[in-house]
Amino acid sequence: MKKQETIKTNDDVLNIVYVINDDLEYETNDQGIVTILIKQDHKIQKFFRRLKAKIPEYKKIELDEKSSFVFNLIDGKRTIKEIGELVDEKFKEQAHPLYEKLLLFLNHIEVNSKYISKNGGE
Numbered sequence: 001m002k003k004q005e006t007i008k009t010n011d012d013v014l015n016i017v018y019v020i021n022d023d024l025e026y027e028t029n030d031q032g033i034v035t036i037l038i039k040q041d042h043k044i045q046k047f048f049r050r051l052k053a054k055i056p057e058y059k060k061i062e063l064d065e066k067s068s069f070v071f072n073l074i075d076g077k078r079t080i081k082e083i084g085e086l087v088d089e090k091f092k093e094q095a096h097p098l099y100e101k102l103l104l105f106l107n108h109i110e111v112n113s114k115y116i117s118k119n120g121g122e
Contacts, residue, residue: 014081017119018074034068036061
C-alpha cells in the first residue's frame with residue numbers, strides 16, 4: 001500500500017517535483033505543442049478494427065500553448081516553484097493567478113489523467 005505524503009506548508013507544495021510517467025505516449029511538434037496519444041486497444045475496438053471499421057489506433061489530445069509549455073518543463077528535476085517562475089516569465093499576466101492555475105493543471109494531469117506522478121526520488 002502506498003504511503004500518503006503529508007504536505008504541511010506552501011513551501012512543501014512548491015517543492016514538489018513531478019516526472020512524466022514512463023508509459024505515457026506523446027508527441028511534441030516544432031512549436032512545442034504536446035499531443036497526448038491514448039492507445040485505443042479495448043477488445044471491442046480491436047474487434048471492430050478486424051471488421052475493417054475505421055477506428056483510430058490512438059485517441060489524440062492536443063494541449064494548448066500554456067499547458068504544453070508546463071508539460072515540457074516537467075523533467076523530474078524542476079520544482080513547482082521553478083516551473084511557476086518560468087511560466088510567469090513567459091506568459092506574464094496571462095498566467096495569473098499563477099500558482100492557483102498551475103496547481104490545478106498539475107493536479108488534473110496527475111490525479112485524473114495519470115500523465116505525471118511525484119518524483120519518487122524526492
